[in-house]
Amino acid sequence: MEKKKFKIWQIIMLSILIILCIFAINVTRKTIILAQIDQKVTNCENNNNNIYIKTILENTVKIETFIKENVNKTTMERKDSDGNESKIIQITYPNERKLYTESKEGKVMYTYEEKAPLRGAHIENKSSYSTIGNVGYSWSIFNRIFNAMVTRIKTVELDGEKYYEMSSLYNTNFIYSENTKNMITYVNKDTGLNTKRIEKIEENGNIEEKVTTFEYEFNTVTDEDIKEPEASDYKIMEKKVIKNN
Numbered sequence: 001m002e003k004k005k006f007k008i009w010q011i012i013m014l015s016i017l018i019i020l021c022i023f024a025i026n027v028t029r030k031t032i033i034l035a036q037i038d039q040k041v042t043n044c045e046n047n048n049n050n051i052y053i054k055t056i057l058e059n060t061v062k063i064e065t066f067i068k069e070n071v072n073k074t075t076m077e078r079k080d081s082d083g084n085e086s087k088i089i090q091i092t093y094p095n096e097r098k099l100y101t102e103s104k105e106g107k108v109m110y111t112y113e114e115k116a117p118l119r120g121a122h123i124e125n126k127s128s129y130s131t132i133g134n135v136g137y138s139w140s141i142f143n144r145i146f147n148a149m150v151t152r153i154k155t156v157e158l159d160g161e162k163y164y165e166m167s168s169l170y171n172t173n174f175i176y177s178e179n180t181k182n183m184i185t186y187v188n189k190d191t192g193l194n195t196k197r198i199e200k201i202e203e204n205g206n207i208e209e210k211v212t213t214f215e216y217e218f219n220t221v222t223d224e225d226i227k228e229p230e231a232s233d234y235k236i237m238e239k240k241v242i243k244n245n
Helices: 003-047 143-149
Strands: 050-057 061-068 072-079 085-093 096-103 106-113 152-158 161-168 180-189 194-205 206-218
Touching: 003 143, 003 152
Parallel strands: none
Antiparallel strands: 050 061, 050 206, 061 072, 072 085, 085 096, 096 106, 152 161, 161 180, 180 194, 194 206
């Protein structure tokens, strides 16, 4: 009887050990994938000074980013449920930022005298920022392991290319709404670039999907793309001086 109990415990412990090994292997695999994505996107961000990114959310918001050398121009066009359209244009120079707003109330231009933060990923500077979404980013190995544990990753084929389909409700690189039930994002395996995101949100007892798409181009931005709007079309506000810490 004692031998039978001992054998049962051996089987139980062996089963637990096998499960833990499978779990560890799976987490290690996903940790490596996240590290590879992080490296690819970081290299892409830090080694390119001519970048175009277009983001479209449910055909209601379109954001375009134009980067050429040390100039960053971002435009955002939005249409609300009533069909009203608005537009924001922000142009950032090394020591100045200009903001142009367009809405049914009119056109206004703001100018801020301030030092622009550095653009780049994994830069040891509190005043740095990234323009390319990096779903593999982590600030420590523990953060990367956590994201690997809470994220499902599988390979799928879209339009003839291989992608990672990543889904999670706790990944620290995903931005969730209050009623988000799941987030799925598609990352090109070759480039590490996030091209599509599906957010499943509960609204009025129903699950709705909000789709965001991303497009990227490199070395196509021209001087015309980063040109300022005609200032005479806007009400010009007094320049503000912002002291950077």
